[in-house]
Amino acid sequence: MLLNERLAHHAPHLTASERTLAESLHRDYPHGLLEPASALAARTGTSASTVVRLVAKLGYDSLAELRREARAEVTTRLQSAALRAPATLGKGRSLEEYVDDTLLHDQHNLEATRRGLDMQAFRAMVKALAQSTGKVYVLGEKNSAPVSAYLATHLSLCRPDVHELAAGSRFMVDRLVWTQPDDVLLVYTVRRYSSGALHAAQHFHAQGCKVLVITDSPQAPVLAHSSHHLLVHTANASPFDSYTAAFFLGNALISAVAQQRSTEVAQTLQRRDDIWRGFERDALEGLQR
Numbered sequence: 599m600l601l602n603e604r605l606a607h608h609a610p611h612l613t614a615s616e617r618t619l620a621e622s623l624h625r626d627y628p629h630g631l632l633e634p635a636s637a638l639a640a641r642t643g644t645s646a647s648t649v650v651r652l653v654a655k656l657g658y659d660s661l662a663e664l665r666r667e668a669r670a671e672v673t674t675r676l677q678s679a680a681l682r683a684p685a686t687l688g689k690g691r692s693l694e695e696y697v698d699d700t701l702l703h704d705q706h707n708l709e710a711t712r713r714g715l716d717m718q719a720f721r722a723m724v725k726a727l728a729q730s731t732g733k734v735y736v737l738g739e740k741n742s743a744p745v746s747a748y749l750a751t752h753l754s755l756c757r758p759d760v761h762e763l764a765a766g767s768r769f770m771v772d773r774l775v776w777t778q779p780d781d782v783l784l785v786y787t788v789r790r791y792s793s794g795a796l797h798a799a800q801h802f803h804a805q806g807c808k809v810l811v812i813t814d815s816p817q818a819p820v821l822a823h824s825s826h827h828l829l830v831h832t833a834n835a836s837p838f839d840s841y842t843a844a845f846f847l848g849n850a851l852i853s854a855v856a857q858q859r860s861t862e863v864a865q866t867l868q869r870r871d872d873i874w875r876g877f878e879r880d881a882l883e884g885l886q887r
Contacts, residue, residue, distance in 0.1 A: 601627055601667060604656040615644045616652045628668030632686070635661055662695070666702045670833035678790060679837040686837050699835035707831040707843040715847075719826040723784075723810045724851060726825070727753065728858035730808070732780030735773075737763040739792040745812075745844050746786055752852045753784075755870065756863050763798065770794060779806035786848075788814040788832055788839055799823040812847055814839075 599607065605620050612620055622630060622642045630638070635649040649661065658664045669686050727734060734753060738746030743764060750762035763770060763783075783802040787795040796819050799809050803823035811820050811827040821827055830847055834840040856863045 599657075600671075601631075601656070601664065608656055612652070612655070615648050616655070618642055619644050619648055619652050628671045629684075631661075631665050631668040662699060662702055665699065666706060666833070666835075669703065669835060670706070670831075679839075682837040686835065696835065703833050703835050704840055704842040707833060707840055708846055710831045711829070711843040711846065714829055714831075716828060719828055720850070720854075722826045723828070724854040724858060726782050726808045726810060727784065727851065728757065728855045730780060730782045732778050732782065732807075733759040733761060734782045734784060735761050735763045735798075735802075736784045737795055737798055738786040739764050739794045741839065742786050742788065742792070742841075742844075745841060745848060748845060749784060749786070749848050749852070752848075753855065755866055756852065756855045756859050764794065770798065774798070774801055777802065777805045777807065781805070781807045782810065783807060784810045784812075785820065786812045786844060787818065787820055788830070788844075791819055796820050796823075812844065 602624055605624055609617070609620070619638075619642050622638075630641075633641070635646045639646045639649050653661050653664055656664075658667075672682055672686055734757065736746045736750040736753065738744075738749075746762055746764065750760055754760040761773070763773060781802065783798060785795050785799060791813075799811070799820045800823050802809050803825075808825040809820075809823055811818070811824040812830055813820060813827060814830055814832050816829065828847055830843045832839040832841070832843065
């Protein structure tokens with residue numbers, strides 16, 4: 599249950615001071631929860647101990663857990679980092695609280711992403727990435743580029759013909775000229791959704807290719823053109839999206855693809871080590887001359 603549901607459920611059992619605090623929490627949710635317990639108590643004419651007692655009575659492990667829920671609600675409702683900033687930054691937190699709040703959010707993101715994972719879609723995506731005889735294109739634009747770079751780097755060690763679509767100097771459209779029906783697009787996109795990702799998905803879908811999507815909402819526009827998709831949680835203790843769960847899903851996909859192609863991966867990694875030895879030897883010899 600979210601806060602307002604818990605407040606309604608426990609209302610008959612609250613003391614007068616707890617009811618005063620509960621009314622304030624209900625009225626100012628979620629923004630009012632981002633203050634320290636002492637400030638929250640002062641604003642409502644109660645005490646810090648009342649805040650702690652009410653939070654425990656409502657079934658939360660701590661005020662930090664309740665704040666995590668509030669920030670997740672803000673993340674869901676507000677599209678941009680600029681809009682989320684006033685409601686997520688808060689005031690008066692120590693450096694230790696910033697660290698703990700971040701950990702709490704990412705633990706929740708990981709657990710919620712795993713709990714909601716569509717295993718049928720996951721299997722289909724692994725099969726497409728491992729068995730496709732065409733090229734695999736990986737796309738993540740703007741802030742999502744590190745996720746696509748991670749996926750492309752490691753998938754390229756699991757199979758041939760993996761291309762990071764948004765990387766380098768060549769314009770994306772030029773790379774799509776030779777798209778074939780047995781190609782695969784793997785795209786990562788979260789709010790604000792990239793128009794490039796949407797247009798790429800439309801193109802690959804129109805060519806009869808498989809379009810694999812990792813995104814943060816079942817309402818993401820790109821899903822209208824996807825073959826299979828996975829949902830990821832991105833809430834954070836700051837205005838910025840968390841990519842921890844995205845890297846978790848990416849790591850899971852890569853691990854599964856590597857297992858599906860275990861013989862080829864072992865041979866590829868051996869060839870890579872052989873090539874690296876040549877590079878390292880040349881570099882050392884050059885320094886010794």
